[in-house]
Amino acid sequence: SQQGEEDPQALSIQEGENATMNCSYKTSINNLQWYRQNSGRGLVHLILIRSNEREKHSGRLRVTLDTSKKSSSLLITASRAADTASYFCATDDIKAAGNKLTFGGGTRVLVKP
Amino acid sequence: GAGVSQSPSNKVTEKGKDVELRCDPISGHTALYWYRQSLGQGLEFLIYFQGNSAPDKSGLPSDRFSAERTGGSVSTLTIQRTQQEDSAVYLCASSLDRGSGYTFGSGTRLTVV
Numbered sequence: 620s621q622q623g624e625e626d627p628q629a630l631s632i633q634e635g636e637n638a639t640m641n642c643s644y645k646t647s648i649n650n651l652q653w654y655r656q657n658s659g660r661g662l663v664h665l666i667l668i669r670s671n672e673r674e675k676h677s678g679r680l681r682v683t684l685d686t687s688k689k690s691s692s693l694l695i696t697a698s699r700a701a702d703t704a705s706y707f708c709a710t711d712d713i714k715a716a717g718n719k720l721t722f723g724g725g726t727r728v729l730v731k732p
Numbered sequence: 733g734a735g736v737s738q739s740p741s742n743k744v745t746e747k748g749k750d751v752e753l754r755c756d757p758i759s760g761h762t763a764l765y766w767y768r769q770s771l772g773q774g775l776e777f778l779i780y781f782q783g784n785s786a787p788d789k790s791g792l793p794s795d796r797f798s799a800e801r802t803g804g805s806v807s808t809l810t811i812q813r814t815q816q817e818d819s820a821v822y823l824c825a826s827s828l829d830r831g832s833g834y835t836f837g838s839g840t841r842l843t844v845v
Contacts, residue, residue: 649830652833654833660821661836661839662823664833711831717782717788718763718829718831718832718834719765722767722774
């Protein structure tokens with residue numbers, strides 16, 4: 620079953636604009652991670668935010684986490700055509716074995732030049 | 733190795749045949765995970781290894797699916813008597829420890845005809 624639900628499912632923006640996508644989840648977590656996938660193959664780890672953190676930055680990426688609302692957002696600033704990809708949130712459930720992650724359905728982002 | 737290696741990258745098989753998918757994780761990564769992804773969908777968890785043991789195999793869809801890991805390194809996912817609904821991209825990932833992001837392989841695209 621998928622824990623994370625991403626919103627929107629698809630997003631189309633112009634190069635230079637910001638892209639924001641949201642993730643909601645249902646359980647208590649150790650951390651939440653965001654991944655990017657190009658062309659339906661391997662995913663690339665972007666950023667990890669722990670349950671005791673509220674905001675984290677990495678380059679043009681900004682992630683927020685609100686554990687009271689069980690939600691997270693990923694902001695990509697000054698988007699580029701190369702940012703076109705699917706973005707997935709994944710949660711490390713406190714009750715899950717090891718480092719098992721549960722992935723959401725993803726947000727497909729299209730950045731038009 | 734430098735990354736997670738999966739083979740083959742593509743496999744077309746006839747319904748009813750058995751297939752073996754291979755994953756070679758990053759050296760030193762004790763945790764290994766198998767997921768599958770149907771077209772346009774999120775990732776579905778299959779099984780997780782810590783060393784050579786599988787603490788969580790709850791995602792295996794049926795007893796036609798099995799996986800093993802030897803020497804704390806290479807893992808094989810075997811699907812017996814393949815069905816058309818087994819068609820998907822099978823993704824392998826490894827991680828160093830809890831709280832680390834995953835490194836994914838490029839996946840094996842399985843098509844059952």
